[in-house]
Amino acid sequence: xxxxxxxxxxxxxxxxxxxxxxxxxxxxxxxxxxxxxxxxxxxxxxxxxxxxxxxxxxxxxxxxxxxxxxxxxxxxxxxxxxxxxxxxxxxxxxxxxxx
Numbered sequence: 001x002x003x004x005x006x007x008x009x010x011x012x013x014x015x016x017x018x019x020x021x022x023x024x025x026x027x028x029x030x031x032x033x034x035x036x037x038x039x040x041x042x043x044x045x046x047x048x049x050x051x052x053x054x055x056x057x058x059x060x061x062x063x064x065x066x067x068x069x070x071x072x073x074x075x076x077x078x079x080x081x082x083x084x085x086x087x088x089x090x091x092x093x094x095x096x097x098x099x
Contacts, residue, residue: 025082032075039071040064 040061047060 023082025078029075029078029082032071032078036068036071036075039068043067 041064043064044057044060047056047058047063050056051059
């Protein structure tokens with residue numbers, strides 16, 4: 001999954017220039033959300049071929065599910081956390097000073 005995050009970062013740098021911290025969090029959060037979908041099959045196959053077939057498949061399925069849930073939570077938190085610096089920079093233009 002780390003490779004997908006790095007790939008998304010390179011694509012972001014190529015398209016946008018050097019990303020700000022908030023943009024890097026957005027890219028990393030999206031990469032985690034997309035990569036979570038592929039984590040269960042990847043871990044299941046790795047467990048099946050890396051250990052005894054039945055036990056390896058079960059352990060791979062459980063570890064893939066755990067990793068997938070962790071990646072979804074991490075991606076969601078990164079997306080939510082990246083909205084805070086963006087809101088701080090936009091808020092002075094949206095909220096009148098005299099309020």
